[in-house]
Amino acid sequence: MPGEIEIKPHHCGLSVPDMEASVKWYRDVLGCTVAKQVDFGEGKITFMKLGDFYIELFAIPGSKPPADFKSEMGQDLAIQGTKHMAFVVKDLRKFAESMKKRGVKIFTPGIPGEAKPEESNPRTVFIRDNSGILLEFVPPSAPE
Numbered sequence: 001m002p003g004e005i006e007i008k009p010h011h012c013g014l015s016v017p018d019m020e021a022s023v024k025w026y027r028d029v030l031g032c033t034v035a036k037q038v039d040f041g042e043g044k045i046t047f048m049k050l051g052d053f054y055i056e057l058f059a060i061p062g063s064k065p066p067a068d069f070k071s072e073m074g075q076d077l078a079i080q081g082t083k084h085m086a087f088v089v090k091d092l093r094k095f096a097e098s099m100k101k102r103g104v105k106i107f108t109p110g111i112p113g114e115a116k117p118e119e120s121n122p123r124t125v126f127i128r129d130n131s132g133i134l135l136e137f138v139p140p141s142a143p144e
Contacts, residue, residue: 008052009053010053010054011053011054011056012053012054012055012056013057013058014056014131015059015060015063016059016129016130017131018130018131019044021130021131022059022129022130022131023048024130025129025130026057026129027048028102029104029129032048032055033049034046034047034048034049035048035054040058040060042061043059043061045057046059070132071132073107076134084133084136085136086135086136086137086138087135088137088138088140089125089138089139090140091139092124092137092138096125099127104128105127105128106125106126106127107126107128123138124137125137125138
């Protein structure tokens with residue numbers, strides 16, 4: 001099948017507790033634009049555009065927050081299912097500094113707490129969005 005069909009990513013769907021806050025976060029922090037908003041029963045769906053990729057945000061009344069283990073990267077990896085989505089950035093150090101200026105906490109794999117981008121050359125950077133969803137950022141050459 002390789003080479004027979006062209007496949008490329010289109011979007012990733014994320015369930016969030018507060019649509020307005022999440023739209024603001026993805027717009028102000030990552031530079032996404034609103035591509036489309038629709039009602040979904042009693043809930044809302046917003047497609048946020050980032051380059052050729054879309055982040056589909058769902059806000060459904062009465063949705064449940066993630067389990068406690070989702071907040072700990074190591075524990076979450078031991079549970080099957082989706083873990084995070086990753087984006088390419090040209091300069092991880094510059095990206096990390098930019099996120100820190102916006103008040104976003106930076107995580108590095110296997111190291112609890114905050115990375116110090118000015119003192120290191122990270123190979124990957126993790127952040128959490130306003131809802132606690134884990135996002136990874138890698139250089140153009142990743143994965144190694």
